[in-house]
Amino acid sequence: MASRGPAGSHPISAEPLSRSIFRKFLLMLCSLLTALYVFYCLAERCQPLSGPVAGVPGLRVPPGPRELALWPAAAQRKRLLQLRQRRRVWPPRPREGSYEEPDTPGLVVGPGGSGAGSSVAEAPPGTLALLLDEGSKQLPQAIIIGVKKGGTRALLEFLRVHPDVRAVGAEPHFFDRSYHKGLAWYRDLMPRTLEGQITMEKTPSYFVTREAPARISAMSKDTKLIVVVRDPVTRAISDYTQTLSKRPDIPTFESLTFRNRSAGLIDTSWSAIQIGLYAKHLEPWLRHFPLGQMLFVSGERLVSDPAGELGRVQDFLGLKRIITDKHFYFNQTKGFPCLKKAEGSSKPHCLGKTKGRAHPAIAREVLRRLREFYRPFNLKFYQMTGRDFGWDG
Numbered sequence: 001m002a003s004r005g006p007a008g009s010h011p012i013s014a015e016p017l018s019r020s021i022f023r024k025f026l027l028m029l030c031s032l033l034t035a036l037y038v039f040y041c042l043a044e045r046c047q048p049l050s051g052p053v054a055g056v057p058g059l060r061v062p063p064g065p066r067e068l069a070l071w072p073a074a075a076q077r078k079r080l081l082q083l084r085q086r087r088r089v090w091p092p093r094p095r096e097g098s099y100e101e102p103d104t105p106g107l108v109v110g111p112g113g114s115g116a117g118s119s120v121a122e123a124p125p126g127t128l129a130l131l132l133d134e135g136s137k138q139l140p141q142a143i144i145i146g147v148k149k150g151g152t153r154a155l156l157e158f159l160r161v162h163p164d165v166r167a168v169g170a171e172p173h174f175f176d177r178s179y180h181k182g183l184a185w186y187r188d189l190m191p192r193t194l195e196g197q198i199t200m201e202k203t204p205s206y207f208v209t210r211e212a213p214a215r216i217s218a219m220s221k222d223t224k225l226i227v228v229v230r231d232p233v234t235r236a237i238s239d240y241t242q243t244l245s246k247r248p249d250i251p252t253f254e255s256l257t258f259r260n261r262s263a264g265l266i267d268t269s270w271s272a273i274q275i276g277l278y279a280k281h282l283e284p285w286l287r288h289f290p291l292g293q294m295l296f297v298s299g300e301r302l303v304s305d306p307a308g309e310l311g312r313v314q315d316f317l318g319l320k321r322i323i324t325d326k327h328f329y330f331n332q333t334k335g336f337p338c339l340k341k342a343e344g345s346s347k348p349h350c351l352g353k354t355k356g357r358a359h360p361a362i363a364r365e366v367l368r369r370l371r372e373f374y375r376p377f378n379l380k381f382y383q384m385t386g387r388d389f390g391w392d393g
């Protein structure tokens with residue numbers, strides 16, 4: 001009900017009490033919702049600051065230049081390159097490295113999304129300069145050339161945590177299968193790098209490819225070569241397990257191992273056996289590269305002491321020792337070390353299910369015979385490399 005005021009004036013509001021309380025309640029609710037929204041936005045913008053190379057937990061865009069300004073310089077440069085490359089691609093592409101690891105989570109970046117895309121003008125001068133310099137694609141200065149099933153994926157994934165390492169995720173197979181496509185094609189596969197960053201790739205079949213040493217040397221005599229080696233017997237079983245997972249009808253490991261089982265004659269033409277003759281495969285490499293330009297990583301120690309092996313690799317590559325035991329944790333379910341934060345993510349990351357498969361049980365006598373077969377090759381390999389990998393002790 002409304003009563004009239006003095007002549008010519010508007011009616012005086014005589015709202016019922018309940019309506020005024022309702023309006024106040026609405027006002028409070030709106031304020032509360034606004035506060036919640038502001039709090040939510042702030043929380044999302046703060047999260048990228050939690051780690052240098054890491055992405056954002058639960059957030060679907062990389063951090064912006066303001067956040068990057070607080071990171072160490074090397075991490076900033078790497079992150080900037082990553083986010084610029086991701087923004088260039090729309091619709092989003094899976095994260096590099098997801099080719100073999102389909103369970104690797106990918107970052108999703110929308111066109112003009114928040115983060116860096118929205119605030120180039122706000123960036124501090126140093127960051128702006130970095131944004132203008134987008135880096136360039138370089139031929140790799142270091143390659144993980146082998147060995148198949150040695151632990152090459154683990155090594156590359158771990159190395160990619162380093163802010164000064166940029167690597168192509170998929171195996172390019174340039175020096176064995178695609179050499180005819182030329183170096184320009186190869187270079188184009190590489191991620192962009194800024195000065196001081198190392199470009200890397202891994203293709204484990206290079207180690208056993210006859211032409212690979214001369215071809216890599218023709219690209220650059222200075223290329224650093226990394227070989228992850230693993231007990232050739234376990235490696236052979238791992239190789240067999242991989243084939244078995246794709247073709248379950250293949251003969252048993254035992255029957256493929258022997259040319260004549262009763263005579264104990266090993267079939268060295270079977271690739272699973274052949275690849276483990278490391279001393280033999282190493283010879284042609286040493287005709288093109290000095291030993292000091294090659295690093296042999298123990299596949300076993302990469303599992304038992306990843307930080308220790310990564311320390312050696314970082315030294316070899318002339319990198320600051322940034323990857324340490326703080327980066328790893330042992331995942332009991334997986335049975336392997338995993339990263340606390342993978343490159344481009346703040347989430348723990350284990351390798352996919354194609355890495356660390358359960359091996360079939362192999363007859364004891366077959367294992368004994370294989371160990372006996374490999375022993376002289378292993379000893380020669382220890383001599384050539386100057387490191388006893390402990391497979392025969």
Ligand SMILES: Nc1ncnc2c1ncn2[C@@H]1O[C@H](COP(=O)(O)OS(=O)(=O)O)[C@@H](OP(=O)(O)O)[C@H]1O
Pocket residue numbers: 147148149150151152153154204237238239241299302303336337338350351354355356357
């Ligand atoms: N951290 C971690 N997580 C999972 N797996 C690990 C890890 N470190 C080393 N390995 C071992 O890597 C083996 C696969 O080697 P590669 O990556 O060189 O295989 S491939 O040649 O690229 O197919 C793989 O072999 P299998 O165990 O036979 O699957 C693993 O034993």
